[in-house]
Amino acid sequence: MTLDRFPDLAEMRVVDLGGTVEAWERAPVRPAHVTVLNLTEPGESASDSIVAVRGDACEAVPVLAAAGASTSFDLVFSNSVLEHVGGHANRSRLADSVHALAPRHWVQTPYRYFPIEPHWLFPGMQFLPLFMKARIAARWPLAHSPSPSLERATSAALWTELISVTEMRHYFPESEIARERFLRVTKSIIAIRS
Structure with a gap:
């Protein structure tokens, strides 16, 4: 601000x-x-x-x-x-x-439409289907808040639009x-x- x-x-x-x-x-x-x-x-x-x-x-x-x-x-x-x-x-x-x-x-x-999704620092992640977002969220090392399980990663991906x-x-x-x-x-x- x-x-x-x-x-x-x-x-x-x-x-x-x-x-x-x-x-x-x-x-x-x-x-x-x-x-x-x-x-x-x-x-x-x-x-x-x-x-x-x-x-x-x-x-x-x-x-x-x-x-x-x-x-x-x-x-x-x-x-x-x-x-x-x-x-x-x-x-x-x-x-x-x-x-x-x-x-x-x-x-x-x-x-x-910024090319890098800011929460996971992954290029184009916001345009992927949910199952791919969840897998990236569960494994990607640059995540803002890493998810300890696929279930939590899916939830994090669903809560980020x-x-x-x-x-x-x-x-x-x-x-x-x-x-x-x-x-x-x-x-x-x-x-x-x-």
């Missing part, structure tokens, strides 16, 4: 969908308040300015309300989560959460869709509403 897009970040109340407390504790600029919502391990913070809530980002408003956390923020931040929520219906629900929580957002996801610019525009129709590039090739896409 760039400060030129959000120069007042240090004064903002931010909700991070899918992030970790640790990432915000290491951030070069820390917002006035951060709520981290993560399905598995948001982490813990000794700081009153960072609140961790465990729950589904696709159901962010009711989950945050049930936890006694705020449901109104200045900015929604989400980095590499949209591709892991489980299909179009859940991506739509996540986008609805983003729109409901704040007037501004920064939502990044790896680009489907890279999306296109057209899909991103559908989920965030009033946002600018920015492109992160590597060697002039689009690597990631970002829905930005500043």
